[in-house]
Amino acid sequence: MAKIVAVTACPTGIAHTYMAAESLKVGAQKLGHEIKVETMGSAGSENKLTDEDIAQADIVIIAADTNVNTERFAGKPIYMTSTGIAIKDGVAVINEALKKATVTMEKEVAKIEEMKAQRSAQRSGVYKHLMTGVSHIIPIVVAGGLCIALSFAFGIHAAEEEGSLAAALMSIGGGAAFALMVPVLAGYIAYSIADRPGLTPGFIGGMLANQIGAGFLGGILAGFIAGYITLGLKKSIKLPKSLEGLMPVLVLPLLSSLATGLLMIYVIGTPVKGIMDWLTVSLNNMSTANAAILGLILGAMMAVDMGGPVNKAAYAFAVGLLGSNTFEPMAAVMAAGMTPPLGIALATFIAKNKFTKEEREAGKAAAVLGVSFITEGAIPFAAADPLRVIPSIIAGSAVTGALSMFFRCTLRAPHGGIFVLPIPNAVGNLGFYIIAIIAGTLVTAALVSALKPRKQ
Amino acid sequence: MNIKDLLSEGRILLDLTADAKEDVWKALTNKMYEDGIVEDVEAYLKDVAEREKQGTTGVGFGVAIPHAKSEAVKSAGLAMARTAQGIDVASLDGTKADIFFLIAAPKDADKVYLQALSKLARLLMHENFRESLRNAKSPRDVLDVIEKQEEQMS
Known part of the structure; x- marks a missing residue:
């Protein structure tokens, strides 16, 4: 017997939403599975899935003809279908879902990308305005920064x-x-x-x-x-x-x-x-110890909410400073933004017995996202086990941020992950930069592996 | 809210002969007019047709749930028809409809309207329920079938 949670939704939010829900219920009953269905209708969400429901579920079925936010299902095997198919044959949908709802690396990566888009669509107020501005300058600064780096070649x-x-x-x-x-x-x-x-x-x-x-x-x-x-x-x-x-x-x-x-x-x-002027002068003339402390703070900020407002504040600060020819914070911020998913990925690899098969597959996705500087890759793991995972990734990122600043590493492009490292002069003090990233990854991996309980 | 309470024996038409869905709507609306649910038959039918234009209410499995919120409705109510032959309602699964539930609701009665619609949609997903509706011998039977199913699902 499997535990299933499902969400049904259609554009008008009336008949089909409820028909699909009922059809899935009838199907689950016939097959002897347990199911809870949330209907996202025009009267709002009914029978809302709780965090506990989701945590206990083996799979998630989404039968919808509109966009359903999947953020809360991060790390769960999801099966997507339409209300029409669910209405026609609930039994078949449930059998298909149990067979096909798996966590694969490609699906995890796609899910995180989708979640990122949803997160940015949900921003509001001052934060939204600032991020609209920042997101428009990123490509300009990437192109400009790398041209300058190439010039130095x-x-x-x-x-x-x-x-x-x-x-x-x-x-x-x-x-x-x-x-x-x-x-x-x-x-x-x-x-x-x-x-x-x-x-x-x-x-x-x-x-x-x-x-x-x-x-x-x-x-x-x-x-x-x-x-x-x-x-x-x-x-x-x-x-x-x-x-x-x-x-x-x-x-x-x-x-x-x-x-x-x-x-x-x-x-x-x-x-x-x-x-x-004060900011740039102090940043550029900082003692090594103070630089390391700044790196520690920026690094921790990158990990604490994995792409949320705190992370973006640190990021926007570093990007803004590029315009004033200050390149150290950018290096620290990108490195610290890479280590949360990288460290977790490494943990799923070295402590296999502490992760489910799904989580090990999701770990591969985290590795891909980590090398691309997509901190959000850590979210599925953090959502499933925040008390153990979030402190571990903060520690790793803080170490990486501090080391990067300590070694006076610089970075001229505000994005790109490891893919900017081979571009000549994009990164200053490249060897130590890599060491800083590896160190934080090891810290996070070691902490996650140590803190996580063994899976039966 | 119970579907059974929105219906009445007088508003259940069994083995109605009709050529088009509009005929069914009209027959049911007349019954609702007699019971004082609808105050203006023409105006209400216009709103039903308007709603139908936005997308078919033929939900499949041989069932249609036409509905409208309308100024012409005094209080929320429901009428049901079973037709002798299947009628084309452009339903999503291509089936012709022989079971019609017409929902009438006043303009501001969002809640009861949505509840009735969603409840009906849920009920109709049960095969044995549809079967029983098709085998019902009298309006009384229909009400009993609905009552039984609603109890089972609550």
């Missing part, structure tokens, strides 16, 4: 020779891409707040932050100011119908840019420049 001063390829690479990366970083960050923060009209004052405010030297902090402020000013203007200005066409092309861009720009120049720019 010709020699650290090669770019100073005019007309050389090294100089060209430097102007692509440093002159163009990195110059765009803060304006685009500000522009898309404002876009997230005020929609398209936010872009203009956001870009302009971000550009001013650059020129003033207020860096990414100035850019973030410019983005929020531009966004909320535009939103306020949009709501408060009422033009006669005949002139409404002027709103998006003249009135909004002019007024919002003026307001944002003047605030940046006369009010915000200078104090923020002061903070930014």
Whole structure:
């Protein structure tokens, strides 16, 4: 007898949702399995599955014609089908599900990717706006940072020779891409707040932050100011119908840019420049011990919620500093973001008797996600056993972050996992960087293996 | 909420002859008008047709559950018909329908409306229940079958 949990849902959320639920119940009864079905109908979720239901279930069946969030089923074997098929033959669906709902590496990876997308869709408020900005600059900074790294491949001063390829690479990366970083960050923060009209004052405010030297902090402020000013203007200005066409092309861009720009120049720019200068000077002249402590904190932040707001705060901080030519925190943050899934993957390998067959398969997926710097790969394990897993991954990431900062490792690209390591000059102090990653992975693996109870 | 309580012997039509689903709706709506559930037959039928346009209510297994919330409805109610021949309702599994449940609900009666619909959908998934409805000899029989099944499932 198997324990099954199921979710049924259809777009209108009425008849088919309940018919599928009943059909699965009847099917399970006939086959002698235990089942609990949650119906996600237009009256809300009924018969809601509890964490305990899910933890005890052998498999999960999702019979839905709409998108159902699978985050809470991380690490469980899932079988997906439609309400139509479930209604037609509940017995067949349950038999199929018991046969085919397995955890495979590919499915786990796909599930985590889907969960990441769902998580970002669920962000809200200030956090959402900030992450919209950050996600738009990542590719720019990756491209720019790696072009600069390649330029250094010709020699650290090669770019100073005019007309050389090294100089060209430097102007692509440093002159163009990195110059765009803060304006685009500000522009898309404002876009997230005020929609398209936010872009203009956001870009302009971000550009001013650059020129003033207020860096990414100035850019973030410019983005929020531009966004909320535009939103306020949009709501408060009422033009006669005949002139409404002027709103998006003249009135909004002019007024919002003026307001944002003047605030940046006369009010915000200078104090923020002061903070930014202090920040970069202190980061660049930090004692080794202080650097290690910063690395420890950033590392722990990367692991504590595995891709959640705390993780993203550390990440955004490090990415922002790239624009001010500060590369150590980026190295620490990426390394520490890789070790949680890597460490767990290693644990499933060295302590086989403490994991189920499904978990060992999911461990392979975690390894793939870990080398790609997708910290979320640790979530299925953390969700199943938070009290043992989360402290273990925090410890590993903190060690890696501290070591990376201690060795003064640098990283010029904000993403890419191990795949940026072979690119010449992308990572400074490469040998010790790898040591830092391995050390954290070993710490996490050792702790998880030691803390986990043996499986019968 | 019980389905049985929303029905009444007078609103159960057995071995109705009809050519199209609209005829069935009309016959059932007339019964609901007689019982004071529906106040305006034409207006209510228009809303039922409108709902049907959004997607078929032929849920398969030879069953259709047409329904509408409408200004023309005074209080929530249900009517049932069993037709002599199967009628095309564009149902999802391609079967013709011979069992119809028509749900009427006032505009603001979201809860009872959804409950009736979901409860019926659940009931109808049981093969022996559908079988018993098709073998019922009288409206009284139908009510007994429904009561029995509702008890079993609660």
